[in-house]
Amino acid sequence: MLPDRHPDMAVLGRADSVALDPHKWLYAPLEAGCALVRDEVAMRAAFSYHPDYYKFKDESDDRVANMVDFGPQNSRGFRALKVWLSLKQAGRRGYESMIREDIALAKRLYDAAIAHPLLQAFDCNLSIATFRYLPDDLDVDADGAETYLNALNEELLTRLQAGGEAFVSNAVIAGAYVLRACVVNFRTTNADVDAVPEIVIRLGAAVDAELRPDALKS
Numbered sequence: 001m002l003p004d005r006h007p008d009m010a011v012l013g014r015a016d017s018v019a020l021d022p023h024k025w026l027y028a029p030l031e032a033g034c035a036l037v038r039d040e041v042a043m044r045a046a047f048s049y050h051p052d053y054y055k056f057k058d059e060s061d062d063r064v065a066n067m068v069d070f071g072p073q074n075s076r077g078f079r080a081l082k083v084w085l086s087l088k089q090a091g092r093r094g095y096e097s098m099i100r101e102d103i104a105l106a107k108r109l110y111d112a113a114i115a116h117p118l119l120q121a122f123d124c125n126l127s128i129a130t131f132r133y134l135p136d137d138l139d140v141d142a143d144g145a146e147t148y149l150n151a152l153n154e155e156l157l158t159r160l161q162a163g164g165e166a167f168v169s170n171a172v173i174a175g176a177y178v179l180r181a182c183v184v185n186f187r188t189t190n191a192d193v194d195a196v197p198e199i200v201i202r203l204g205a206a207v208d209a210e211l212r213p214d215a216l217k218s
């Protein structure tokens with residue numbers, strides 16, 4: 001969708017099938033999963049199953065796409081309705097601007113993490129920024145420092161999630177436990193993102209004061 005998309009995304013166009021969650025970056029309410037397939041006939045051949053008690057009057061009528069033939073689920077609710085309605089309401093351009101904005105917000109948070117002396121930025125890709133709390137008086141080369149940083153950030157994340165001010169998840173990058181902020185809400189603003197470093201630092205300092213082993217105190 002976006003001309004400045006990550007080059008890795010281009011290979012999606014060569015896939016035979018793509019599974020995605022409209023409840024992620026298509027902003028649908030939970031839950032909506034979706035499979036896009038290139039070859040409808042192969043899909044039907046894989047899943048269509050008609051025991052004696054499961055016959056439809058005119059199976060040769062291909063004007064009707066009976067979804068039972070395209071997956072393991074028989075009875076299903078009309079989850080597609082909410083996805084379709086959003087597509088109609090926002091349109092391609094609406095999605096472009098919402099997704100572009102989410103990417104810019106993640107970049108904004110990543111840049112803030114780079115600039116902040118108590119945060120260590122790791123990576124920024126699509127609308128995900130990863131970083132961790134790094135106390136400035138900790139000798140990162142000391143024995144046990146990395147293990148301690150992992151424990152510190154893990155506990156920080158638990159408190160962050162429980163505290164209700166912000167919700168980020170985690171990732172592990174080359175052994176480092178990091179906070180992973182993923183922006184997939186069109187209501188997220190610059191102010192929301194700008195609030196995150198201060199919250200993380202406040203909680204990080206509190207956890208650090210409680211957990212730091214004596215051997216790592218300066």
Ligand SMILES: *Cc1c(COP(=O)(O)O)cnc(C)c1O
Pocket residue numbers: 021024033
């Ligand atoms: C969303 C997500 C899941 C969970 O998938 P659901 O279809 O929402 O249950 C698992 N792993 C990753 C990386 C995800 O982004």
